[in-house]
Amino acid sequence: MAIERVLIVGATGNIGVSAAIASLRTGREVLAVVRNAASAEKFFTNVGTKEGITTVEADVTARDGMQKVVDRVKAGELPGFQHVYACVGLWLVTPVHEVSDEQLRRHMRIGFESNFFAYRATLLYLLAQPSPTTFTACTGSADTSGYAGLTGPTQGALVAMLNAAIFENQHRPNSQLRINEARLNIRVEVDAEAEKHGVMKASEYAKVYEGILEREEIEGSRVVVEGPGDVHELRAEKKLKG
Numbered sequence: 341m342a343i344e345r346v347l348i349v350g351a352t353g354n355i356g357v358s359a360a361i362a363s364l365r366t367g368r369e370v371l372a373v374v375r376n377a378a379s380a381e382k383f384f385t386n387v388g389t390k391e392g393i394t395t396v397e398a399d400v401t402a403r404d405g406m407q408k409v410v411d412r413v414k415a416g417e418l419p420g421f422q423h424v425y426a427c428v429g430l431w432l433v434t435p436v437h438e439v440s441d442e443q444l445r446r447h448m449r450i451g452f453e454s455n456f457f458a459y460r461a462t463l464l465y466l467l468a469q470p471s472p473t474t475f476t477a478c479t480g481s482a483d484t485s486g487y488a489g490l491t492g493p494t495q496g497a498l499v500a501m502l503n504a505a506i507f508e509n510q511h512r513p514n515s516q517l518r519i520n521e522a523r524l525n526i527r528v529e530v531d532a533e534a535e536k537h538g539v540m541k542a543s544e545y546a547k548v549y550e551g552i553l554e555r556e557e558i559e560g561s562r563v564v565v566e567g568p569g570d571v572h573e574l575r576a577e578k579k580l581k582g
């Protein structure tokens with residue numbers, strides 16, 4: 341069987357590195373979207389290898405940035421993929437009433453739009469694949485905890501977008517696509533930083549994405565991690581409440 345590949349959008353961050361480690365551990369290759377060569381080097385260092393990884397530079401915040409990547413895949417200039425992991429984002433712990441217009445737009449653009457663009461650009465490509473495919477996005481608890489200022493609204497928008505995507509997918513005849521939300525309610529960092537700060541390592545959190553990739557019953561689900569035990573016994577609950 342041909343080797344599968346995971347397209348990671350937001351690859352160079354803590355969660356992107358975790359998704360890359362999971363992909364490689366499950367025998368898949370990685371197509372990592374990076375901002376520039378420096379980001380790519382940081383990514384290789386944090387993943388611990390270059391083997392099985394192709395990088396492509398793109399502006400994921402631009403409305404056509406991810407579409408251009410998919411067009412290059414279709415043209416055979418980049419390797420194909422069967423799975424997508426979207427985890428572009430940033431923190432803004434500023435009281436909501438102090439957020440400037442510029443900050444508001446920047447955070448919605450990076451934290452929500454980039455992940456939305458990744459979904460919009462890859463959906464039809466994923467549906468056209470002959471084998472089962474997945475789309476996963478990382479969210480956190482900021483939308484319900486109220487913590488972290490504007491981070492919550494960007495995550496909340498992404499949560500709602502995933503609900504709509506799941507609903508549409510479940511009404512699509514014969515879809516082989518699984519859409520899931522990886523909801524992370526604790527701090528994860530690349531291994532070297534996690535050790536310094538006493539938080540969960542990206543290589544440990546990778547077990548969650550390994551499960552999402554490998555377990556076909558995880559579909560239309562939110563996979564919640566609130567503590568270390570949750571990476572061993574996955575807590576997958578259906579997202580749509582009817």
Ligand SMILES: NC(=O)c1ccc[n+]([C@@H]2O[C@H](COP(=O)([O-])OP(=O)(O)OC[C@H]3O[C@@H](n4cnc5c(N)ncnc54)[C@H](OP(=O)(O)O)[C@@H]3O)[C@@H](O)[C@H]2O)c1
Nearest residue numbers: 350351352353354355375379428429478479480524527528
């Ligand atoms: N880490 C956690 O514990 C945690 C917990 C809950 C939820 N989450 C969510 O998961 C997502 C990723 O978190 P993370 O910790 O991996 O964040 P991160 O380490 O800051 O990485 C964010 C990613 O987004 C990219 N990015 C940020 N601004 C960009 C811009 N203007 N243009 C292009 N790319 C940009 C970064 O690229 P560069 O590397 O080039 O900067 C990086 O790939 C976020 O939405 C976050 O809210 C994370």
